[in-house]
Amino acid sequence: MSLLVVGLSHRSAPVSVLERASLSTDAQFKLLQDTVAAEPATEAAVLATCNRIELYADVDKFHAGVAELSTLLAQHSGVGLDELTPYLYVHYEDRAVHHFFSVACGLDSMVVGEGQILGQIKDSLARAQELHTAGRLLNDLFQQALRVGKRAHSETGIDRAGQSLVTFGLQQLATGEDVTEWARGKRALVIGAGSMSSLAAATLARAGITEVVIANRTLDRAERLAQIVTEGGGTDVSARAVPMESVPAELTRADVAVSCTGATGLVLTAEAVAAAVEGRTGTPAAFAAESAAPDVRPLPPASADADENCPLDLNAVQQSAVQQSAVQQSGFSVMGDAAVAGMDAATLEQHAAWVDNATVDRRLAARRSPETDAELIAALAATAAAVGRIPERRTPEPVATLVRPQPVLFLLDLAMPRDVDAAAHRLAGVRLVDIESLSEASADAPMAADVDQVRRIVADEVAAFGAAQRAAHITPTVVALRAMAADVVAGEIARLDGRLPGLDDKHRAEITQTVKRVVDKLLHAPTVRVKQLAAEPGGAGYADALRTLFDLDQETVAAVSRAEDSTEKNAQNRGPA
Numbered sequence: 001m002s003l004l005v006v007g008l009s010h011r012s013a014p015v016s017v018l019e020r021a022s023l024s025t026d027a028q029f030k031l032l033q034d035t036v037a038a039e040p041a042t043e044a045a046v047l048a049t050c051n052r053i054e055l056y057a058d059v060d061k062f063h064a065g066v067a068e069l070s071t072l073l074a075q076h077s078g079v080g081l082d083e084l085t086p087y088l089y090v091h092y093e094d095r096a097v098h099h100f101f102s103v104a105c106g107l108d109s110m111v112v113g114e115g116q117i118l119g120q121i122k123d124s125l126a127r128a129q130e131l132h133t134a135g136r137l138l139n140d141l142f143q144q145a146l147r148v149g150k151r152a153h154s155e156t157g158i159d160r161a162g163q164s165l166v167t168f169g170l171q172q173l174a175t176g177e178d179v180t181e182w183a184r185g186k187r188a189l190v191i192g193a194g195s196m197s198s199l200a201a202a203t204l205a206r207a208g209i210t211e212v213v214i215a216n217r218t219l220d221r222a223e224r225l226a227q228i229v230t231e232g233g234g235t236d237v238s239a240r241a242v243p244m245e246s247v248p249a250e251l252t253r254a255d256v257a258v259s260c261t262g263a264t265g266l267v268l269t270a271e272a273v274a275a276a277v278e279g280r281t282g283t284p285a286a287f288a289a290e291s292a293a294p295d296v297r298p299l300p301p302a303s304a305d306a307d308e309n310c311p312l313d314l315n316a317v318q319q320s321a322v323q324q325s326a327v328q329q330s331g332f333s334v335m336g337d338a339a340v341a342g343m344d345a346a347t348l349e350q351h352a353a354w355v356d357n358a359t360v361d362r363r364l365a366a367r368r369s370p371e372t373d374a375e376l377i378a379a380l381a382a383t384a385a386a387v388g389r390i391p392e393r394r395t396p397e398p399v400a401t402l403v404r405p406q407p408v409l410f411l412l413d414l415a416m417p418r419d420v421d422a423a424a425h426r427l428a429g430v431r432l433v434d435i436e437s438l439s440e441a442s443a444d445a446p447m448a449a450d451v452d453q454v455r456r457i458v459a460d461e462v463a464a465f466g467a468a469q470r471a472a473h474i475t476p477t478v479v480a481l482r483a484m485a486a487d488v489v490a491g492e493i494a495r496l497d498g499r500l501p502g503l504d505d506k507h508r509a510e511i512t513q514t515v516k517r518v519v520d521k522l523l524h525a526p527t528v529r530v531k532q533l534a535a536e537p538g539g540a541g542y543a544d545a546l547r548t549l550f551d552l553d554q555e556t557v558a559a560v561s562r563a564e565d566s567t568e569k570n571a572q573n574r575g576p577a
Helices: 015-021 025-037 062-077 081-087 094-104 116-130 136-155 165-174 179-183 195-207 219-232 244-253 270-281 314-328 345-355 370-387 422-426 435-442 450-499 505-535 541-549 554-572
Strands: 002-009 041-049 052-059 089-092 187-191 211-216 238-243 256-259 409-413 430-433
Touching: 002 015, 002 062, 002 094, 015 052, 015 062, 015 081, 015 435, 025 041, 025 052, 025 062, 025 116, 041 062, 041 116, 041 136, 052 062, 052 094, 052 136, 062 081, 089 094, 094 116, 094 136, 094 450, 116 136, 116 195, 136 450, 165 179, 165 195, 165 256, 165 409, 165 430, 165 435, 179 195, 187 195, 187 244, 195 211, 195 219, 195 256, 211 219, 211 244, 219 238, 238 244, 244 270, 270 409, 270 422, 422 430, 430 435, 450 505, 450 541, 505 541
Parallel strands: 187 211, 187 256, 211 238, 256 409, 409 430
Antiparallel strands: 002 052, 002 089, 041 052
């Protein structure tokens, strides 16, 4: 069996696709159940966050596994397979381990170095354990990923390379201003009471917000979160809980609103946001006008018979002139110099000859005189007049610049799919930061030098994990070999008792111990060495060789594996580390 991961993230797919492919909690449960019910997979776990959806599985066939996992992701996400496939990535065996450890360390996060992913990995493992879809491989993988992530944060300064998505989002709302200064005196509304909302409430409290209001469909959860913020934050912030029905009213009082729910539809429409701004200012929140299009007028067409047999592609010339004028905005109208820009002399000459209905001897043209040049210039002027392209200098028309008022309402949407209508971006008096804008901002975020150290940690841990897994693969065979040797010793001692019935217990015990020592010494070197060899890349075949050489019963080896799996399941019930 081998590890396979199929998924999509902010690195491979646009936010609009991630938004549509997001999985609810129920969908994640069903996806896990259907994955282990499929033929290629025996274990499965789902890692679903606001910017990634990944399905991990232990499969026995690569191609069949990729096909099955991709189909299941499409089926449960509701996005057609044809549409989803271009955005999917696939990692297998060691590359899958490397990818997952990188994710656990925050190297693959939208904000590099953020530590929230560790909690999400822990939740994913707990979900798979609850459904009994995580076996030995995925338990080992997820437990080790948690340890690698903790090691990266404790041994390096990766925390300096980035921060949580909430902190990064608040920095974008503050637009360069110190978040603490920006947040001082403001009131906040947090919509939702899940893990991200809890992080948002705590972050806002530490930033200096004076009041945090928690709105949630389940009021009890909102009240618990409000109590935690009030009592456990070590701040003077006050917190209270309200039902979701109170969001419109609370939005008129709030300066900052953070939304992260599991809703499948919009929580805040653009109209609701506009109403909240109007409630705060007393003035309707108008939508900002879109940027005005450049003033590019089309060239007047030539007469129907004017371009017959014309050596120039007038349509191409007109299109080129329009594009050049639109891009450069040089101050000339499109009916001027831009119309003939880029034409070579031979083409102009040929065109002039066509206008005058004359034949030009090109050999003579190569030896042009000043008089000839004057004639060509005159012909060019005639051509421009014939097709209506008159050089005309004009002053560029000033473009009105819309001055947006200072925001009175700051919105941070961390949900996937989005909670806040994207149209709110265009509302005057509103500043909205969502997953899409965070993705664009994070692309230029500085990388800390500690990132390279984390990458080295990941590489070392991937090698160690692979060696441990390969060594573990041969352990049942080694155990079965030693069990067979013990049976042989027991049989020989029983035969000795039959031949020497008068043998006293002392001598019998000494003989038994001697035979066991001989067998142990004979098996010690080959079993230790075969474990070392099996831990190396390509060492999986040593288990098969051992079974063949000693004629081990395959069922005996399988029984050992089942016993170990049973022990592993008992450990699962104690929860993730």
